[in-house]
Amino acid sequence: MVLFPEGEEKLIFLLISNNIQPVSTPLIKGTTQYDFQNGEYLYRDIFVTGEGNFAGQEVICRGNSPIWTMVYCGAVDQGGMSDFLHISGAKENIGISKDDIFNFLRKALYKNSEEVRFGFPGRRIYQEEKWSYSEIGKKDFRDSPGFSGDEHITYKKRLVYRLFYQGGFLPAGWKNSQIILEGLFKPKQEV
Known part of the structure:
Protein backbone atom coordinates (compact mmCIF):
# COMPACT_ATOMS: atom_id res chain seq x y z
CA MET A 1 0.00 0.00 0.00
CA VAL A 2 1.42 3.39 -1.00
CA LEU A 3 -0.21 6.52 0.36
CA PHE A 4 1.83 9.11 -1.49
CA PRO A 5 3.58 9.27 -4.86
CA GLU A 6 7.00 7.64 -4.95
CA GLY A 7 9.52 9.53 -2.86
CA GLU A 8 6.93 11.02 -0.49
CA GLU A 9 6.16 7.93 1.62
CA LYS A 10 7.77 9.53 4.66
CA LEU A 11 5.75 12.74 4.44
CA ILE A 12 3.78 12.11 7.61
CA PHE A 13 7.01 11.78 9.57
CA LEU A 14 8.87 14.73 8.04
CA LEU A 15 7.21 16.87 10.69
CA ILE A 16 8.50 14.60 13.41
CA SER A 17 12.05 14.53 12.07
CA ASN A 18 12.34 18.21 11.11
CA ASN A 19 11.71 19.79 14.52
CA ILE A 20 9.00 22.15 13.21
CA GLN A 21 7.60 24.66 15.69
CA PRO A 22 3.89 24.84 16.54
CA VAL A 23 1.74 27.42 14.74
CA SER A 24 1.18 30.63 16.72
CA THR A 25 -2.62 30.63 16.42
CA PRO A 26 -4.07 27.10 16.38
CA LEU A 27 -7.45 26.52 14.73
CA PHE A 47 -3.63 17.97 20.17
CA VAL A 48 -4.34 18.78 23.81
CA THR A 49 -2.24 17.82 26.81
CA GLY A 50 -2.99 17.29 30.47
CA GLU A 51 -1.00 15.97 33.40
CA GLY A 52 0.96 13.38 31.46
CA ASN A 53 -1.96 12.55 29.15
CA PHE A 54 -2.56 13.79 25.61
CA ALA A 55 -5.02 13.31 22.76
CA GLY A 56 -5.19 14.60 19.22
CA GLN A 57 -5.85 14.15 15.54
CA GLU A 58 -3.57 14.07 12.51
CA VAL A 59 -4.92 14.83 9.03
CA ILE A 60 -3.26 14.70 5.62
CA CYS A 61 -4.79 16.70 2.78
CA ARG A 62 -4.02 16.61 -0.93
CA GLY A 63 -4.94 20.05 -2.23
CA ASN A 64 -8.03 21.01 -0.24
CA SER A 65 -9.25 17.43 0.25
CA PRO A 66 -8.52 15.36 3.37
CA ILE A 67 -7.24 11.92 2.30
CA TRP A 68 -6.06 10.34 5.59
CA THR A 69 -6.74 10.87 9.29
CA MET A 70 -5.78 9.35 12.61
CA VAL A 71 -6.95 10.08 16.17
CA TYR A 72 -4.82 9.18 19.16
CA CYS A 73 -4.75 9.18 22.95
CA GLY A 74 -1.80 8.44 25.16
CA ALA A 75 0.23 9.09 28.28
CA VAL A 76 3.85 9.79 29.13
CA ASP A 77 5.69 9.62 32.46
CA GLN A 78 9.40 10.01 33.21
CA GLY A 79 9.14 7.81 36.30
CA GLY A 80 7.57 4.80 34.62
CA MET A 81 3.88 3.94 34.42
CA SER A 82 2.05 1.17 36.16
CA ASP A 83 -1.05 1.55 34.02
CA PHE A 84 -2.32 3.56 31.04
CA LEU A 85 -3.87 6.87 32.17
CA HIS A 86 -2.73 6.21 35.74
CA ILE A 87 0.44 8.17 36.33
CA SER A 88 1.93 7.53 39.73
CA GLY A 89 3.76 10.58 41.07
CA ALA A 90 5.18 8.44 43.86
CA LYS A 91 7.69 6.77 41.57
CA GLU A 92 11.19 8.18 41.48
CA ASN A 93 12.41 9.97 38.39
CA ILE A 94 14.54 7.55 36.40
CA GLY A 95 16.70 10.28 34.88
CA ILE A 96 14.82 11.16 31.69
CA SER A 97 12.67 14.07 30.55
CA LYS A 98 9.59 14.23 28.34
CA ASP A 99 11.86 15.70 25.67
CA ASP A 100 14.05 12.58 25.91
CA ILE A 101 10.98 10.38 25.43
CA PHE A 102 9.66 12.33 22.44
CA ASN A 103 13.12 12.61 20.85
CA PHE A 104 13.41 8.81 20.97
CA LEU A 105 9.85 8.49 19.61
CA ARG A 106 10.77 10.72 16.64
CA LYS A 107 13.75 8.49 15.84
CA ALA A 108 11.70 5.29 16.13
CA LEU A 109 8.90 6.64 13.92
CA TYR A 110 11.32 7.92 11.31
CA LYS A 111 13.25 4.64 11.18
CA ASN A 112 9.98 2.71 10.70
CA SER A 113 8.03 5.39 8.83
CA GLU A 114 6.81 3.20 5.99
CA GLU A 115 5.08 0.79 8.37
CA VAL A 116 4.11 2.34 11.71
CA ARG A 117 0.74 3.98 12.33
CA PHE A 118 -0.72 2.68 9.07
CA GLY A 119 -2.22 -0.44 10.66
CA PHE A 120 0.04 -2.99 9.01
CA PRO A 121 -0.52 -6.23 10.95
CA GLY A 122 2.25 -7.38 13.25
CA ARG A 123 4.74 -5.92 15.67
CA ARG A 124 7.53 -3.48 14.90
CA ILE A 125 10.37 -2.93 17.34
CA TYR A 126 13.15 -0.36 17.38
CA GLN A 127 15.84 -0.42 20.08
CA GLU A 128 18.67 1.91 20.94
CA GLU A 129 20.80 1.52 24.07
CA LYS A 130 18.38 1.58 27.06
CA TRP A 131 15.36 2.55 24.93
CA SER A 132 12.83 0.32 23.21
CA TYR A 133 9.90 1.23 20.93
CA SER A 134 7.20 -1.31 20.11
CA GLU A 135 4.17 -0.85 17.85
CA ILE A 136 1.39 -3.31 17.08
CA GLY A 137 -0.80 -2.41 14.13
CA LYS A 138 -4.16 -3.97 13.35
CA LYS A 139 -6.09 -3.78 10.10
CA ASP A 140 -9.30 -4.66 11.86
CA PHE A 141 -12.07 -2.70 10.15
CA ARG A 142 -13.73 -5.14 7.76
CA ASP A 143 -14.15 -3.93 4.20
CA SER A 144 -12.88 -0.46 5.06
CA PRO A 145 -9.62 1.44 4.78
CA GLY A 146 -9.40 1.76 8.58
CA PHE A 147 -6.75 0.63 11.03
CA SER A 148 -5.88 0.80 14.72
CA GLY A 149 -2.97 -0.01 16.96
CA ASP A 150 -0.91 0.92 19.95
CA GLU A 151 2.70 1.77 20.67
CA HIS A 152 4.89 1.70 23.76
CA ILE A 153 8.25 3.11 24.77
CA THR A 154 10.27 1.67 27.60
CA TYR A 155 13.40 3.06 29.19
CA LYS A 156 15.47 0.58 31.20
CA LYS A 157 12.53 -1.82 30.73
CA ARG A 158 10.09 0.59 32.43
CA LEU A 159 7.04 1.77 30.50
CA VAL A 160 7.32 5.56 30.02
CA TYR A 161 5.00 6.16 27.03
CA ARG A 162 1.88 4.54 25.60
CA LEU A 163 -0.34 5.57 22.69
CA PHE A 164 -3.53 4.13 21.18
CA TYR A 165 -4.48 5.19 17.65
CA GLN A 166 -7.21 4.63 15.09
CA GLY A 167 -7.65 6.04 11.61
CA GLY A 168 -7.82 5.42 7.94
CA PHE A 169 -7.90 6.65 4.40
CA LEU A 170 -10.85 8.86 3.54
CA PRO A 171 -13.00 7.90 0.54
CA ALA A 172 -12.93 10.22 -2.47
CA GLY A 173 -16.50 11.40 -1.80
CA TRP A 174 -15.80 12.32 1.82
CA LYS A 175 -15.37 16.04 1.10
CA ASN A 176 -18.80 16.23 -0.56
CA SER A 177 -20.35 14.40 2.40
CA GLN A 178 -18.64 16.81 4.78
CA ILE A 179 -20.17 19.82 3.01
CA ILE A 180 -23.63 18.25 3.26
CA LEU A 181 -23.11 17.49 6.98
CA GLU A 182 -21.94 21.04 7.69
CA GLY A 183 -25.33 22.22 6.39
CA LEU A 184 -27.04 20.25 9.15
CA PHE A 185 -25.47 22.44 11.82
CA LYS A 186 -26.39 25.83 10.38
CA PRO A 187 -29.11 27.68 12.33
CA LYS A 188 -32.60 27.35 10.90
CA GLN A 189 -33.81 30.43 9.10
CA GLU A 190 -36.98 32.04 10.35
CA VAL A 191 -39.90 31.76 7.91
Whole structure:
Protein backbone atom coordinates (compact mmCIF):
# COMPACT_ATOMS: atom_id res chain seq x y z
CA MET A 1 0.00 0.00 0.00
CA VAL A 2 1.42 3.39 -1.00
CA LEU A 3 -0.21 6.52 0.36
CA PHE A 4 1.83 9.11 -1.49
CA PRO A 5 3.58 9.27 -4.86
CA GLU A 6 7.00 7.64 -4.95
CA GLY A 7 9.52 9.53 -2.86
CA GLU A 8 6.93 11.02 -0.49
CA GLU A 9 6.16 7.93 1.62
CA LYS A 10 7.77 9.53 4.66
CA LEU A 11 5.75 12.74 4.44
CA ILE A 12 3.78 12.11 7.61
CA PHE A 13 7.01 11.78 9.57
CA LEU A 14 8.87 14.73 8.04
CA LEU A 15 7.21 16.87 10.69
CA ILE A 16 8.50 14.60 13.41
CA SER A 17 12.05 14.53 12.07
CA ASN A 18 12.34 18.21 11.11
CA ASN A 19 11.71 19.79 14.52
CA ILE A 20 9.00 22.15 13.21
CA GLN A 21 7.60 24.66 15.69
CA PRO A 22 3.89 24.84 16.54
CA VAL A 23 1.74 27.42 14.74
CA SER A 24 1.18 30.63 16.72
CA THR A 25 -2.62 30.63 16.42
CA PRO A 26 -4.07 27.10 16.38
CA LEU A 27 -7.45 26.52 14.73
CA ILE A 28 -8.88 25.31 18.06
CA LYS A 29 -8.24 27.50 21.11
CA GLY A 30 -6.32 25.74 23.89
CA THR A 31 -4.64 23.21 21.59
CA THR A 32 -1.19 22.84 20.07
CA GLN A 33 -1.06 22.60 16.29
CA TYR A 34 1.68 21.61 13.85
CA ASP A 35 1.33 22.15 10.10
CA PHE A 36 3.76 20.92 7.46
CA GLN A 37 3.35 21.58 3.73
CA ASN A 38 5.14 19.51 1.08
CA GLY A 39 3.99 20.38 -2.43
CA GLU A 40 0.27 19.70 -2.70
CA TYR A 41 0.24 17.77 0.60
CA LEU A 42 -0.53 19.30 4.00
CA TYR A 43 0.06 17.42 7.26
CA ARG A 44 -1.71 18.82 10.34
CA ASP A 45 -1.52 17.59 13.94
CA ILE A 46 -3.78 19.20 16.57
CA PHE A 47 -3.63 17.97 20.17
CA VAL A 48 -4.34 18.78 23.81
CA THR A 49 -2.24 17.82 26.81
CA GLY A 50 -2.99 17.29 30.47
CA GLU A 51 -1.00 15.97 33.40
CA GLY A 52 0.96 13.38 31.46
CA ASN A 53 -1.96 12.55 29.15
CA PHE A 54 -2.56 13.79 25.61
CA ALA A 55 -5.02 13.31 22.76
CA GLY A 56 -5.19 14.60 19.22
CA GLN A 57 -5.85 14.15 15.54
CA GLU A 58 -3.57 14.07 12.51
CA VAL A 59 -4.92 14.83 9.03
CA ILE A 60 -3.26 14.70 5.62
CA CYS A 61 -4.79 16.70 2.78
CA ARG A 62 -4.02 16.61 -0.93
CA GLY A 63 -4.94 20.05 -2.23
CA ASN A 64 -8.03 21.01 -0.24
CA SER A 65 -9.25 17.43 0.25
CA PRO A 66 -8.52 15.36 3.37
CA ILE A 67 -7.24 11.92 2.30
CA TRP A 68 -6.06 10.34 5.59
CA THR A 69 -6.74 10.87 9.29
CA MET A 70 -5.78 9.35 12.61
CA VAL A 71 -6.95 10.08 16.17
CA TYR A 72 -4.82 9.18 19.16
CA CYS A 73 -4.75 9.18 22.95
CA GLY A 74 -1.80 8.44 25.16
CA ALA A 75 0.23 9.09 28.28
CA VAL A 76 3.85 9.79 29.13
CA ASP A 77 5.69 9.62 32.46
CA GLN A 78 9.40 10.01 33.21
CA GLY A 79 9.14 7.81 36.30
CA GLY A 80 7.57 4.80 34.62
CA MET A 81 3.88 3.94 34.42
CA SER A 82 2.05 1.17 36.16
CA ASP A 83 -1.05 1.55 34.02
CA PHE A 84 -2.32 3.56 31.04
CA LEU A 85 -3.87 6.87 32.17
CA HIS A 86 -2.73 6.21 35.74
CA ILE A 87 0.44 8.17 36.33
CA SER A 88 1.93 7.53 39.73
CA GLY A 89 3.76 10.58 41.07
CA ALA A 90 5.18 8.44 43.86
CA LYS A 91 7.69 6.77 41.57
CA GLU A 92 11.19 8.18 41.48
CA ASN A 93 12.41 9.97 38.39
CA ILE A 94 14.54 7.55 36.40
CA GLY A 95 16.70 10.28 34.88
CA ILE A 96 14.82 11.16 31.69
CA SER A 97 12.67 14.07 30.55
CA LYS A 98 9.59 14.23 28.34
CA ASP A 99 11.86 15.70 25.67
CA ASP A 100 14.05 12.58 25.91
CA ILE A 101 10.98 10.38 25.43
CA PHE A 102 9.66 12.33 22.44
CA ASN A 103 13.12 12.61 20.85
CA PHE A 104 13.41 8.81 20.97
CA LEU A 105 9.85 8.49 19.61
CA ARG A 106 10.77 10.72 16.64
CA LYS A 107 13.75 8.49 15.84
CA ALA A 108 11.70 5.29 16.13
CA LEU A 109 8.90 6.64 13.92
CA TYR A 110 11.32 7.92 11.31
CA LYS A 111 13.25 4.64 11.18
CA ASN A 112 9.98 2.71 10.70
CA SER A 113 8.03 5.39 8.83
CA GLU A 114 6.81 3.20 5.99
CA GLU A 115 5.08 0.79 8.37
CA VAL A 116 4.11 2.34 11.71
CA ARG A 117 0.74 3.98 12.33
CA PHE A 118 -0.72 2.68 9.07
CA GLY A 119 -2.22 -0.44 10.66
CA PHE A 120 0.04 -2.99 9.01
CA PRO A 121 -0.52 -6.23 10.95
CA GLY A 122 2.25 -7.38 13.25
CA ARG A 123 4.74 -5.92 15.67
CA ARG A 124 7.53 -3.48 14.90
CA ILE A 125 10.37 -2.93 17.34
CA TYR A 126 13.15 -0.36 17.38
CA GLN A 127 15.84 -0.42 20.08
CA GLU A 128 18.67 1.91 20.94
CA GLU A 129 20.80 1.52 24.07
CA LYS A 130 18.38 1.58 27.06
CA TRP A 131 15.36 2.55 24.93
CA SER A 132 12.83 0.32 23.21
CA TYR A 133 9.90 1.23 20.93
CA SER A 134 7.20 -1.31 20.11
CA GLU A 135 4.17 -0.85 17.85
CA ILE A 136 1.39 -3.31 17.08
CA GLY A 137 -0.80 -2.41 14.13
CA LYS A 138 -4.16 -3.97 13.35
CA LYS A 139 -6.09 -3.78 10.10
CA ASP A 140 -9.30 -4.66 11.86
CA PHE A 141 -12.07 -2.70 10.15
CA ARG A 142 -13.73 -5.14 7.76
CA ASP A 143 -14.15 -3.93 4.20
CA SER A 144 -12.88 -0.46 5.06
CA PRO A 145 -9.62 1.44 4.78
CA GLY A 146 -9.40 1.76 8.58
CA PHE A 147 -6.75 0.63 11.03
CA SER A 148 -5.88 0.80 14.72
CA GLY A 149 -2.97 -0.01 16.96
CA ASP A 150 -0.91 0.92 19.95
CA GLU A 151 2.70 1.77 20.67
CA HIS A 152 4.89 1.70 23.76
CA ILE A 153 8.25 3.11 24.77
CA THR A 154 10.27 1.67 27.60
CA TYR A 155 13.40 3.06 29.19
CA LYS A 156 15.47 0.58 31.20
CA LYS A 157 12.53 -1.82 30.73
CA ARG A 158 10.09 0.59 32.43
CA LEU A 159 7.04 1.77 30.50
CA VAL A 160 7.32 5.56 30.02
CA TYR A 161 5.00 6.16 27.03
CA ARG A 162 1.88 4.54 25.60
CA LEU A 163 -0.34 5.57 22.69
CA PHE A 164 -3.53 4.13 21.18
CA TYR A 165 -4.48 5.19 17.65
CA GLN A 166 -7.21 4.63 15.09
CA GLY A 167 -7.65 6.04 11.61
CA GLY A 168 -7.82 5.42 7.94
CA PHE A 169 -7.90 6.65 4.40
CA LEU A 170 -10.85 8.86 3.54
CA PRO A 171 -13.00 7.90 0.54
CA ALA A 172 -12.93 10.22 -2.47
CA GLY A 173 -16.50 11.40 -1.80
CA TRP A 174 -15.80 12.32 1.82
CA LYS A 175 -15.37 16.04 1.10
CA ASN A 176 -18.80 16.23 -0.56
CA SER A 177 -20.35 14.40 2.40
CA GLN A 178 -18.64 16.81 4.78
CA ILE A 179 -20.17 19.82 3.01
CA ILE A 180 -23.63 18.25 3.26
CA LEU A 181 -23.11 17.49 6.98
CA GLU A 182 -21.94 21.04 7.69
CA GLY A 183 -25.33 22.22 6.39
CA LEU A 184 -27.04 20.25 9.15
CA PHE A 185 -25.47 22.44 11.82
CA LYS A 186 -26.39 25.83 10.38
CA PRO A 187 -29.11 27.68 12.33
CA LYS A 188 -32.60 27.35 10.90
CA GLN A 189 -33.81 30.43 9.10
CA GLU A 190 -36.98 32.04 10.35
CA VAL A 191 -39.90 31.76 7.91
